Amino acid sequence: MSNPQVVLKLGDDVSTDIIYPGRFMATVLPTETPQFAFADSAEFNGRLKAKEIAPGSAIVAGKNFGCGSSREQAVSCLKGYELCIVAKNIARIFLQSAINLGLNIVICPDIEASEGDELEIVEGKVLNKTSKKSFAISPLPQARQAIIDAGGLIPYTRRLLRAQ
Helix, strand or coil, rough: EEEEEEECCCCCCCEEHCCCCHHCCCCCCCCCHHHCCCCCCCHHHHHHHHHCCCCCCCEEEECEEECCCCCCCHHHHHHHHCCEECCCEHHHHHHHHHHCCCEEEEEECCCCCCCCCCCEEECCEEEEECCCEECCCCCCHHHHHHHHHHHHHHHHHHHHHHHC
């Protein structure tokens, strides 16, 4: 499927305030939200804005990624850079927003990876090519994965309507 490099390693309980700080909530356009991704981490935000991080790169996180408020901007800012989120689990509202916007997410309860590691995401598992370890994926229901694969709920719905 894909071979992302880990560009950021995070722990548990990463809130939407960390991903997209509340002071930027007035900015809602998906074309404008990416500039504020991880704004309080000047180094990482700067690398994103300077396009030093390739589309498809991975953020690896622990449990409860995207907890906190239900701000959709936390998803759209990551989608704007086409990042892949590999987390032990994802907060419920963030997960639904990620599906709706087509953010590439992988739920991998036992993932072990460090910044700089190269991952390979294949059917049912994440291979850490750097450590040579393999970790099982908790797959999303087929219908939800189809929405992500289509690029989000709107492209998915358009595809269904055109097929009729």
